[in-house]
Amino acid sequence: MRRVFAAAAAILGVLALFAGKPPSMKSVAPVELAEWIRERKPNLRIVDVRPEGEFDEYHLPRAERFVSSTTFAPDDIVVLVAGGSIHARNIYVLRGGIQAWIDEVMNPTITAAAPPSAQIAFQRASVVSRYFGGVPRVVDKLPSARANAAAVRRRGC
Amino acid sequence: MNPFVIAGVIGIAFGWTLERAGLGSAPKLAGQFYFTDLTVFKVMFSAIVTAMLGAFWLSRIGILDLSQVYIPETFLLPQLAGGLLFGVGFVVAGLCPGTSCVAAATGRGDGAMVMLGMFAGVLATGLAFAPLRNLYESTARGALTLPELLRVPAGIVVCAIVAMALIAFQFAERLEKRA
Amino acid sequence: MSTPRRYADPYLAGVCLGLVLLAAFVFAGRGLGASGAFASSAAGIVAAASPARAAANPYFARYLGGDGPWREWLLFEIAGVIVGGFLSALFAGRLRAAVERGPNISGRSRLAYAFGGGSVMGIGAVLARGCTSGLALTGGALLSAGAWLFMIAAFAGAYVFAPFVKRAWR
Numbered sequence: 396m397r398r399v400f401a402a403a404a405a406i407l408g409v410l411a412l413f414a415g416k417p418p419s420m421k422s423v424a425p426v427e428l429a430e431w432i433r434e435r436k437p438n439l440r441i442v443d444v445r446p447e448g449e450f451d452e453y454h455l456p457r458a459e460r461f462v463s464s465t466t467f468a469p470d471d472i473v474v475l476v477a478g479g480s481i482h483a484r485n486i487y488v489l490r491g492g493i494q495a496w497i498d499e500v501m502n503p504t505i506t507a508a509a510p511p512s513a514q515i516a517f518q519r520a521s522v523v524s525r526y527f528g529g530v531p532r533v534v535d536k537l538p539s540a541r542a543n544a545a546a547v548r549r550r551g552c
Numbered sequence: 553m554n555p556f557v558i559a560g561v562i563g564i565a566f567g568w569t570l571e572r573a574g575l576g577s578a579p580k581l582a583g584q585f586y587f588t589d590l591t592v593f594k595v596m597f598s599a600i601v602t603a604m605l606g607a608f609w610l611s612r613i614g615i616l617d618l619s620q621v622y623i624p625e626t627f628l629l630p631q632l633a634g635g636l637l638f639g640v641g642f643v644v645a646g647l648c649p650g651t652s653c654v655a656a657a658t659g660r661g662d663g664a665m666v667m668l669g670m671f672a673g674v675l676a677t678g679l680a681f682a683p684l685r686n687l688y689e690s691t692a693r694g695a696l697t698l699p700e701l702l703r704v705p706a707g708i709v710v711c712a713i714v715a716m717a718l719i720a721f722q723f724a725e726r727l728e729k730r731a
Numbered sequence: 732m733s734t735p736r737r738y739a740d741p742y743l744a745g746v747c748l749g750l751v752l753l754a755a756f757v758f759a760g761r762g763l764g765a766s767g768a769f770a771s772s773a774a775g776i777v778a779a780a781s782p783a784r785a786a787a788n789p790y791f792a793r794y795l796g797g798d799g800p801w802r803e804w805l806l807f808e809i810a811g812v813i814v815g816g817f818l819s820a821l822f823a824g825r826l827r828a829a830v831e832r833g834p835n836i837s838g839r840s841r842l843a844y845a846f847g848g849g850s851v852m853g854i855g856a857v858l859a860r861g862c863t864s865g866l867a868l869t870g871g872a873l874l875s876a877g878a879w880l881f882m883i884a885a886f887a888g889a890y891v892f893a894p895f896v897k898r899a900w901r
Contacts (some may be wrong), residue, residue: 397740400598401718404714405714407714408711411706411707411708411711412707412711413707414612415705425706439881451596490619506796508789508792511689550793550805550860551770551860551861552762552765552864552866553758555759556804557807559804559807559808562758562763563809563810563812564812564815564817564879566748566751566763566811566812567811567812567813567816567819568815568848569748569750570812571738571820571825572823574739574741574901579831580829582899583900585890585893586893586900590763594740595745595748597745598742598744598746599752599868599881600746600749600872601745602745602746602750602872603750603762603868603869604749604781604872606872607858610757615757616756620758621756621761621762622760623875624865624877625860625875625877626875626877627859627877629878630858633738633855633884634855634857634882635855635859635883635885635887636855637888638855638856638859638862638881639884639886639891639892640889641848641850641851641854642863642885642889643848643890643892644844645780645847645848645849645851645852646845646899648852648861648862648863649765649768649852649856649862649863649864649896650763650809650862653765653816654812654815654816655814656813657814657817657820658826658827659770659826659827659828660827660830661838662830665842665846666852668846669760669847669853671853672809672849672850673850673854673857674766674769674854675776675860676853676854678773678777678790678791678855678857680737681791682789683765684858687858688857690897693876693877694875697873697876697880698874698876700844702785710874731882
């Protein structure tokens, strides 16, 4: 039995050398994307792949709606907003979609008791938030979905 | 499913496995540090290798999204200092926080005492936190991983750890035979 | 009482433990832990004794947000650990009221060592934000740099200090 385990581990370990990068495509966090937009990152294209109604209701600054005639040049840095999966080198997905942009760039929140690392992140978010007309706030309680991830981060294991 | 139900079920499996391995018995655990019984090392690193390979490959084939799994964050100085202290406490107590619960659950009074000590230590440290705060918050590196730190692909780190573990297991077997 | 069964093969137990950890990644989006349960309970008890004091304490305050210190994933997990440990010992004939110790110290000394060692582990776990379950196992499998640092430091600390407590175990 031990030999089976050892052999399996050895095989899976050696194969890992050839596994390359994981298939999940690169993603960019909302605040970083906001910085890219503000700094006018060259070749940046923000492609919103949601239906027309949703796009008209709200979209990122400088976003274009994905239509059948949309094409990409090889040097383009493409960020898909609420998109599907396309496997190619320079294609990013906005991590968390449009809701994350709204939560983290337009309405960043922090609690008073947050640790310094969270405060630094909040300050960075506040700068771009104000630039795009958002509203950074200090709150008593984080909204619950984000509270869960924040809770693990805060409470340790 | 309710996350707390999942937590409980996973906990039951965790506790069961620890007890089956004999890690609910302090003298057995302490043997690790006198080279007479290397069960702690064998269980721990078999577990790490298994979960590491599992996470790597499930993520590679797209079943597990690692970006959705909380990775413990790195704080260099606190984890170095905390680790050293933890190790000292561990060899004195003969049980770690998780195994102390298993020991207590199986009737071992020393297990219950380790739990009490843990609780006292955490409580005291929390109450006297102010002078520790600078150390606690220092040298934060976020969710830094070994591949990022060493600037190599994760596959290389995975393979290296498997190789080191398999070699170390060989040494462990020989060391135990000499004891 | 029937003869206790032998312990499982350590490698088999380790693989099973690894699978439990993997299940936690897949079904809970996080790994295992233990010291966090102690921290959360400590925060809860301080808050029950003196809510103002707990809220003003920078360490305990972090456990008071969200749904509070008692609705903590790790508390439910540790409850499971206790149940699982109990059941395993029950079926293996290993349930036994005892104070396990080395052959050359008394039960009372052993209990003192247990409490003392536990306290020092508590300090270490607070600083490191985890213990062998949360950092070494979980962080180790996920290749967290800090977790591997903690693991190496913990083994080093234990091996270096072991000669000083030899009488407790030998």
